[in-house]
Every structure is written in structure tokens, then in C-alpha cells.
Amino acid sequence: MLLLIPGPVQTRPEVRAAMAQDIAPWDRDFQAVYARIRERILAVAGGTPGEHATLPLQGAGHFVTEAAIRTFVAPGAKLLIPMNGAYAQRMARLAREAGRVVVELPLTDTRGAVAEDILPALDADPSIGSVAMVFNETGSGIVNDAGGIGDALRARGTRLILDAVSAFGVLPFRLDQHPECDALVFTSGKCLEGMPGIGFAVARIDRADACAGQAGSWSLDLSDVLVHARRSGWGSIRFTPPVQAIAAFDVALDLYDAEGGQPARFARYRANADALYDGLAAIGLRPYLEKRHQGPVIVTIHQPADPRFDLMTFVEALKHRGVLISNFYNTAAPTLRIGAIGAITTDDIRRAVAAIGATLEDMLAKAA
Numbered sequence: 612m613l614l615l616i617p618g619p620v621q622t623r624p625e626v627r628a629a630m631a632q633d634i635a636p637w638d639r640d641f642q643a644v645y646a647r648i649r650e651r652i653l654a655v656a657g658g659t660p661g662e663h664a665t666l667p668l669q670g671a672g673h674f675v676t677e678a679a680i681r682t683f684v685a686p687g688a689k690l691l692i693p694m695n696g697a698y699a700q701r702m703a704r705l706a707r708e709a710g711r712v713v714v715e716l717p718l719t720d721t722r723g724a725v726a727e728d729i730l731p732a733l734d735a736d737p738s739i740g741s742v743a744m745v746f747n748e749t750g751s752g753i754v755n756d757a758g759g760i761g762d763a764l765r766a767r768g769t770r771l772i773l774d775a776v777s778a779f780g781v782l783p784f785r786l787d788q789h790p791e792c793d794a795l796v797f798t799s800g801k802c803l804e805g806m807p808g809i810g811f812a813v814a815r816i817d818r819a820d821a822c823a824g825q826a827g828s829w830s831l832d833l834s835d836v837l838v839h840a841r842r843s844g845w846g847s848i849r850f851t852p853p854v855q856a857i858a859a860f861d862v863a864l865d866l867y868d869a870e871g872g873q874p875a876r877f878a879r880y881r882a883n884a885d886a887l888y889d890g891l892a893a894i895g896l897r898p899y900l901e902k903r904h905q906g907p908v909i910v911t912i913h914q915p916a917d918p919r920f921d922l923m924t925f926v927e928a929l930k931h932r933g934v935l936i937s938n939f940y941n942t943a944a945p946t947l948r949i950g951a952i953g954a955i956t957t958d959d960i961r962r963a964v965a966a967i968g969a970t971l972e973d974m975l976a977k978a979a
């Protein structure tokens with residue numbers, strides 16, 4: 612099966628094979644693997660040793676996003692969220708339910724946000740201390756300008772929390788150039804092509820210390836994750852970790868390095884997304900985004916206007932041809948949501964486009 616979804620992604624057999632073992636989390640051999648992963652991640656994030664730390668949190672991406680907001684934004688404090696997609700909406704909801712005051716900035720989901728979109732809202736309310744934003748919006752496929760927005764925030768003393776879950780390892784953003792960023796968060800199962808199961812925040816140590824005690828959650832507290840690492844060692848993880856997923860992640864990082872790191876992986880995903888975009892347009896489907904706003908991670912395409920088209924039936928029929936895409940969409944208009952990430956190449960994409968074309972032809976002809 613070819614998995615074309617934005618996580619968990621298609622993985623390489625070497626990564627999956629690394630899971631076929633029993634592991635004790637406190638075993639010295641495993642602790643060395645884990646401590647090494649922390650350093651490798653810090654390097655991918657462009658962090659500075661001693662200034663930034665890799666802080667793990669078991670579970671899905673939203674757990675670590677919520678932990679970052681709880682840790683770095685005080686209860687009752689205001690944070691601005693540029694609202695241009697489904698993942699921004701989720702972030703606003705989890706921040707609100709954590710008792711933080713969310714200022715929503717409504718924007719379209721058809722182009723990425725830039726600094727000029729954000730600054731008037733910050734000027735209008737000087738009590739906003741932080742911006743929390745999604746880097747690659749996995750709802751429609753747009754990319755927000757995290758670098759430019761970060762620069763603008765730094766100039767005015769506003770803090771940044773970056774949801775880089777579907778961007779980390781691919782879209783460039785170096786923490787050593789962005790001291791305004793308290794934390795960027797991501798998971799093992801997206802652009803680094805590991806198994807799902809654990810999230811990470813790469814965070815400023817001074818801020819994690821200064822913010823200690825305000826998370827209001829024992830489980831979702833990154834300051835406490837840092838305290839634990841200092842007390843028990845950098846190979847130790849607070850709470851029982853998904854050890855097999857971590858072992859697999861180390862192999863996934865080997866493959867990432869062997870491929871050529873961020874520039875190479877970005878180039879492969881960009882080529883995948885372009886082949887998908889152009890291929891689907893060539894068989895008569897209408898892209899949701901203008902090409903210049905199309906990011907490298909997922910491609911969204913308008914569903915055929917034909918009343919005989921049904922998303923669930925289509926996704927199931929396509930699966931029988933060996934290709935699995937999302938069976939839901941979260942754009943403003945009905946779309947097909949297709950991932951361009953994972954251990955896949957443009958050959959896979961071409962095969963998928965052919966399968967999509969054949970499935971549509973079948974479906975629309977049969978119902979006629």
C-alpha cells in the first residue's frame with residue numbers, strides 16, 4: 612500500500628525493522644541511543660547546546676503543542692494565533708481550554724501568513740505577549756512565513772511558539788537565528804519519517820526555567836521534563852516512553868542524514884508535491900491553491916463537482932488500487948487531501964496520479 616497522507620507517513624523497511632525488539636527504557640544501551648537522538652534533533656533545529664534543549668513528550672503532536680503553550684504562556688495571558696487552517700483552529704481550542712486567552716486573527720486558508728498580516732493585530736493590543744502559529748498548515752497545504760514573522764516578533768519583544776509538526780526537518784527555521792522562539796514542536800512520524808508515538812519540543816532553556824510552575828498540568832509540563840533530564844540524565848525520559856518508536860527514530864535519523872538532511876529532503880518533497888499538483892491538474896482536477904502558494908507537504912484538490920462523486924466511496928476504491936489518501940478534508944471547500952511526504956518519490960506519485968485518474972473514471976462511468 613502506498614500511503615499518501617500527512618502522517619503517519621510511509622516509512623522505510625529499515626525503520627520498521629528497528630522496532631522488532633524488546634527494550635527497557637532505563638537500560639544503559641537504550642539511554643545512549645536516546646541521549647544521542649536528543650543531540651541529533653538539536654542539530655536539525657539549528658539549536659545551540661547549553662541554550663536550547665530537546666524535550667520529549669509521549670503521544671500525539673497536539674500533546675506537545677498543548678504542553679508548549681501551557682509551559683510558555685502564563686495562565687490568563689494572551690496569545691495571538693493566525694487562523695488560516697484546521698491546525699490553527701485546534702491550537703486555538705487547546706490553548707483556550709488550557710485557560711490561556713486566545714486572540715484569533717482570521718486569515719484565508721489559500722495563502723500563507725506573512726508578518727504584515729500579523730503586526731496590525733499586535734499593534735492594536737499591546738497586552739499580547741506571544742504568538743503561537745502553525746508553520747506548515749496541514750489543512751490546506753499553505754506555508755506560513757515563520758522566519759519573517761519571527762524576525763518581526765523579535766524586533767518588538769514578542770515571543771513565538773511554533774507548531775512545526777508537519778515542517779520540522781524540511782522547512783528551514785534555525786533556532787540560533789530566532790531567539791524570540793520559546794519552543795518549536797514536532798513529532799516522530801511526519802517529515803523525519805519515523806514511527807508515530809512521541810513528540811518533541813526544542814526549547815530555550817532560560818525560558819523553560821523562567822516559566823517553571825505555570826503549566827497547570829502535571830503531565831503536560833515541559834519545564835518539568837527539563838528538570839527531570841537534569842536530575843536523571845539526558846538518556847532518561849519522564850514517564851514510560853514508546854521505546855520501539857524511539858529506536859526506529861534513531862534509524863530514521865540515519866536515513867535523513869544519509870539523504871543529505873534538510874535541503875535534500877525538502878527537494879524530494881517539493882518534487883513530489885509539484886508532480887502531484889501538475890499531474891492532478893493534467894487529468895482535469897482543480898487545485899485548491901494557486902501554485903505559488905502550494906507548500907511541499909500536502910496537496911489539496913477540489914473534489915469533482917459531479918454529483919456522482921462521493922469521497923468515502925472514492926477513497927475505498929482508490930485503496931483497492933493500492934493508494935491510500937485521507938478520507939476527510941479540512942479546507943473551507945470540499946477537497947481531496949493528498950500527502951507528498953514520507954519515504955516516497957515522484958515515481959510513486961506518478962503511479963498514484965494514474966490510479967486516481969482510473970478510479971475517478973470508473974466511479975463516474977459506473978454511476979452514469
Ligand SMILES: *Cc1c(COP(=O)(O)O)cnc(C)c1O
Pocket residue numbers: 617618671672673674676698745746747748749774775776777798
Ligand atoms: C499532524 C499535525 C499535528 C499533530 O497532530 P496529532 O494528530 O496530534 O499528532 C499538529 N500540527 C500540525 C500542523 C500537524 O500537521
